[in-house]
Amino acid sequence: MHSCLSNHTALLMLLAARSEVTTRDLAISLGITERAVHRILKDLARQGYISIGKNGYRNTYKLHPQKSLGHPSFPSITLGDLIGPLTPRLIKLLKTKNSSRSVRLVAAPA
Numbered sequence: 001m002h003s004c005l006s007n008h009t010a011l012l013m014l015l016a017a018r019s020e021v022t023t024r025d026l027a028i029s030l031g032i033t034e035r036a037v038h039r040i041l042k043d044l045a046r047q048g049y050i051s052i053g054k055n056g057y058r059n060t061y062k063l064h065p066q067k068s069l070g071h072p073s074f075p076s077i078t079l080g081d082l083i084g085p086l087t088p089r090l091i092k093l094l095k096t097k098n099s100s101r102s103v104r105l106v107a108a109p110a
Contacts (some may be wrong), residue, residue, distance in 0.1 A: 007030055007032060007036070007040055008040055008043070008044060009082075010029075010030055011026060011030060011037065011040050011041070011044070012044065012049065012050075012063065012079065012083060013083060013086060013090055014026060014029055014030075014090075015050065015061045015063055016063055016083045016086070016087045016090060017087060017090035017091045017093075017094050018094060019060050019061050019062060019063075020055060020058055020059075020060050020061075021061075022058070022059075023037045023038060023041070023059075041061070047067075047070075048064060048067050049063065049064055049067050049079055050062060050063055050064065051064065063079060063083070064079065065078060065079050065080025065083070065084060066078055066079075066080060067079045069081075069082060
């Protein structure tokens with residue numbers, strides 16, 4: 001199945017809804033390996049879209065909504081402009097899941 005969302009964008013959407021989540025859960029949600037998740041997280045941190053911190057043994061992720069998307073066609077659009085309007089819906093979708101470990105997004109009812 002093809003998606004218009006990149007794994008980078010999908011990961012940012014998941015992090016917008018849950019800042020404290022394991023790379024294993026992210027990998028399962030995205031259908032990619034944990035190694036790929038680590039690579040994307042490092043890439044997003046290097047580009048300034050997220051900061052990675054620690055809370056005990058777990059990593060925490062902070063999005064930087066003021067960061068420009070960096071696309072030449074949309075120089076004034078920020079990460080917050082793109083993900084901000086979706087965040088309440090993402091949080092609601094994730095809260096409706098039965099498993100506390102699952103961060104899989106479910107399709108919204110039509």
